[in-house]
Amino acid sequence: SHKFQGTFDGNGFTVFNLKIESDDNDYVGFFGYINSAEIKNLMIKGQITASGRRVGGLVGRAEDNFKIINCGNFVDVTNQSTSSDYTAGILAESYYVNYSAKGTIEGCFNQGTIENSNGYASGIVASMSSGTIKNCYNSGLITGKTAVGIAGASSNTYTNCFNTGTVSGTGTAYSICSSNYADYDSCYYLNGVAANDDAQHGIGMTEDAMKAEAFIAKLGTDTWKADTSGLTNSGYPILHWQQVTEPTEKGQKLDVPKGLKWIVTGILPEDAVTVSALQGLTANIMPLEDDDF
Numbered sequence: 001s002h003k004f005q006g007t008f009d010g011n012g013f014t015v016f017n018l019k020i021e022s023d024d025n026d027y028v029g030f031f032g033y034i035n036s037a038e039i040k041n042l043m044i045k046g047q048i049t050a051s052g053r054r055v056g057g058l059v060g061r062a063e064d065n066f067k068i069i070n071c072g073n074f075v076d077v078t079n080q081s082t083s084s085d086y087t088a089g090i091l092a093e094s095y096y097v098n099y100s101a102k103g104t105i106e107g108c109f110n111q112g113t114i115e116n117s118n119g120y121a122s123g124i125v126a127s128m129s130s131g132t133i134k135n136c137y138n139s140g141l142i143t144g145k146t147a148v149g150i151a152g153a154s155s156n157t158y159t160n161c162f163n164t165g166t167v168s169g170t171g172t173a174y175s176i177c178s179s180n181y182a183d184y185d186s187c188y189y190l191n192g193v194a195a196n197d198d199a200q201h202g203i204g205m206t207e208d209a210m211k212a213e214a215f216i217a218k219l220g221t222d223t224w225k226a227d228t229s230g231l232t233n234s235g236y237p238i239l240h241w242q243q244v245t246e247p248t249e250k251g252q253k254l255d256v257p258k259g260l261k262w263i264v265t266g267i268l269p270e271d272a273v274t275v276s277a278l279q280g281l282t283a284n285i286m287p288l289e290d291d292d293f
Contacts, residue, residue: 002032002033003035003037003063004031004034004035005034005036006037007037007039008037008038008039009040009042010040010042011041012041013041013042013043014045015030015042015043015044015045015046016045017045017046018047019046019047019048020046020047020050022048022052023051023052024052025050025052026052026053027053027061028050028052028054028060028092029055029056029058029059030044030057030059032059032060033063034061034062034063035062036063036066036101037066039068039069039071040067040068040069041070041071042058042072043072043073044057044072044073044074044075045075046074046075046076047075047076048075048076048078049080050078051080051081052079052081052085054085054086054093055077055081055088055092056077056088056091056092056126057073057075057089057090057114058075058089058091059090059091059092060092060093061091061095062093062094062095062103063095063097064096064097064101065098065103066103066104067106068104068105068106068108069104069108070106070107070239071090071107073089073090073108073110073111073112073140074112075089076113077089077114079119079121081116083118083119084119084120086127086152087119087121088114088123088124088152089110089112089114089123089124090105090110090124090136091125091128092125092126093127093128094127096129103130103131104132104133104134105124105125105128105133105136106136107134107135107223107239107241108136109123109136109137109138109239109242110123110124110138110140111138111233112140113142114144115143116143116144117144117170119144119145119146120144120145120146120147120148120152121143121146121148121169122142122144122147122148122150122151122152123138123140123142123148123149123150123163124136124138124149124150124151125151125152126152127152128151128153129154129155129156130155130156131153131156131157132157133151133157134158134159134160134161135159135160135220135224136150137161137162137164137233137236137239138163138165139163139165141166142166142167142173143168143169144168145169145170145171146178147167147168147169147174148174148175148178148194149163149165149174149175149189149193149194150175150176153177153179154181155182156177156179156182156183157182157183157185158177158184159186160220160224161176161186162187162188162190162219162236163175163189163193163194163202164189164193164210164234167194168195172195173194173195174194174197174201175189175190175193175194175202176201176202177201178196180200184202186219187203188204188205188210189202189203189205190204190205211236211237213226219237222240223239224239224240225242226238229247231247232244232245
């Protein structure tokens with residue numbers, strides 16, 4: 001497989017309608033395989049259905065000193081493999097040829113649905129070790145045999161990460177990570193979204209607390225901001241580089257007309273007119289005598 005090496009800067013653009021269908025492919029993703037590369041400032045939307053060892057929305061496999069910065073995944077990723085493989089929104093698996101190499105994932109999020117019923121499923125990265133995962137969040141639905149909201153990895157450093165997406169695992173389910181050897185610094189999860197969550201693997205919080213300004217301040221206002229419309233991340237904090245989704249106005253609200261008189265009658269006279277103004281709204285209009293005004 002050809003490996004992408006170099007820097008890809010998406011300049012804040014979004015790739016729409018990505019569609020990948022693949023069988024028996026080891027490296028599946030918008031980038032199948034990268035080596036010592038930097039991917040930044042990119043969002044992707046679409047659908048990936050595959051049967052492979054490493055299936056990621058953004059990257060299938062990353063090697064050595066890679067960086068994935070300020071990227072977002074909305075792609076729904078389904079791995080139909082019957083073996084214990086890796087599936088994630090941002091990166092499926094990291095691998096180090098150079099054992100002194102370190103991978104970095106920073107300022108990234110997943111809002112896609114990630115499914116891998118027979119293997120590892122994660123919002124951000126399914127398998128990674130000795131790396132840094134910072135200022136990342138997952139709000140997507142994660143389903144797998146071993147399922148995690150942020151990362152299925154050991155010996156990593158997790159800083160300012162949180163999970164609000166439901167995580168369902170037939171084996172285990174954690175919001176941040178299942179490893180007992182990772183370094184957790186300011187990592188949080190919504191209470192009740194993953195069966196195995198505990199104080200060793202993050203700090204549980206209520207919905208109201210995670211949507212409060214105090215939580216944004218705790219994460220750091222230089223990197224995080226409020227989802228003021230409630231449409232970008234269901235009211236939970238978003239990254240500073242994300243644009244807030246504004247509601248779309250589909251019509252204009254009209255004031256209630258003045259000077260109209262509504263009359264309810266049992267039997268209408270012959271000169272009454274029935275008017276259907278809107279679907280589901282019917283008005284019966286009858287001529288009135290002068291002294292009714």
